[in-house]
Amino acid sequence: NLARLIAHCRQEDYSFIFIPDDFPAHMKAVIREELGQKVHDLSSIGGILRFHPDFYQEFRPNFKCRIFGTRQFPLKTASFYFYGCSYSGPIRNNPVFQACHHVPLLKWRGCSYCPSALSGKKISCARLGHLLKKQMDYLRKGLPSLRIIEVPSPFTRDFIRAFTGLLKRSSLRSLSFLVFFRPDDMVKNRIEMEDLLRLMKRKGCSFLVENIGFENFSGKELLLLNRGYGPEMNGEALKTFFYFKKKYPDTWITRNTSASFILFGPFTTVQDLKANITGILKLKRYFSAFYRISFNKLRIQKNTPVYYLCRKAGLLNQKSVSPDYRFRDTRVRRIHENFLKLMGTIPPQDHDMRILSFLFKSIKRND
Numbered sequence: 611n612l613a614r615l616i617a618h619c620r621q622e623d624y625s626f627i628f629i630p631d632d633f634p635a636h637m638k639a640v641i642r643e644e645l646g647q648k649v650h651d652l653s654s655i656g657g658i659l660r661f662h663p664d665f666y667q668e669f670r671p672n673f674k675c676r677i678f679g680t681r682q683f684p685l686k687t688a689s690f691y692f693y694g695c696s697y698s699g700p701i702r703n704n705p706v707f708q709a710c711h712h713v714p715l716l717k718w719r720g721c722s723y724c725p726s727a728l729s730g731k732k733i734s735c736a737r738l739g740h741l742l743k744k745q746m747d748y749l750r751k752g753l754p755s756l757r758i759i760e761v762p763s764p765f766t767r768d769f770i771r772a773f774t775g776l777l778k779r780s781s782l783r784s785l786s787f788l789v790f791f792r793p794d795d796m797v798k799n800r801i802e803m804e805d806l807l808r809l810m811k812r813k814g815c816s817f818l819v820e821n822i823g824f825e826n827f828s829g830k831e832l833l834l835l836n837r838g839y840g841p842e843m844n845g846e847a848l849k850t851f852f853y854f855k856k857k858y859p860d861t862w863i864t865r866n867t868s869a870s871f872i873l874f875g876p877f878t879t880v881q882d883l884k885a886n887i888t889g890i891l892k893l894k895r896y897f898s899a900f901y902r903i904s905f906n907k908l909r910i911q912k913n914t915p916v917y918y919l920c921r922k923a924g925l926l927n928q929k930s931v932s933p934d935y936r937f938r939d940t941r942v943r944r945i946h947e948n949f950l951k952l953m954g955t956i957p958p959q960d961h962d963m964r965i966l967s968f969l970f971k972s973i974k975r976n977d
Contacts, residue, residue, distance in 0.1 A: 616644045699838040710918045722836040722915040765795040770802040784814045790821045793847030794839045811861045819867045827889030828882040848896040869900045875908035876925045876935040878942050884973045903962045941976040
């Protein structure tokens, strides 16, 4: 079976091949050896696709992905990939960026670091519905099972309603949808989401929830990221997430779900780190049920608002080929350096608690 799958991947010439973290190690090694640099861990799918230059193009005939399914990540007849951001709040209303006098900022809408905002290709609800229908039509004509289709998607109220209507009219059943969510999307659209989940349950479909982007528990950092919500939204989103998990266990599948945080940014302070660790530990009974917690450094793109802000503050690293920055707070820089050293030494099963313990102690020493 593995030989056939590898032959299929070669024939289809996939741009990316993703393997779930629980895939048998010896089989994963064979796939990597045979298919090379195209193979990645499933946990990295968001970062890889999100920063791919072609990801935000509506039609990509040569851009295809393949996911290997396992019992932990049970892909069904076909899988659709939803990634996107419904938030389009203008940056000009954000006090953090008032001192940055750049013309692009006057028109910027969305998160201050987001490549989808940079591309200017926030897809409309009507257009997205058309693309989804087109992909479903393609599926009826014999799409190979376990293939993944990427559709950048804002989970707005209008889109959820349109998606519900499309699924209701479709004769297709047992579809899997790999999804990423913003916390506020789940909270603000809870009623519409539940209507959709009830329909999906009847049709044997499922949401494979890959990631929830909580990003931060510091109000100052969320403002810098221009996320459009405060720290309290994360707690509400967790309650909504686990409500769906309990009520729709076979439809809202969370066995591989990660919670992501942007802990380190150019203007992060020790107090910001403290707010994050305190927030996570306060809600530990929720976060402990996630497959993993992802702790990240903010990745900046050229010509984004946060890039201009770093440049104005003199924090850009001029020697770096891609945009990079120095931390303004030297204590945060030291914590981040030790954080990187620790990351390479701990096994996956101990990852979350070891990192939290390390950060808690580091913050206590520097507070």
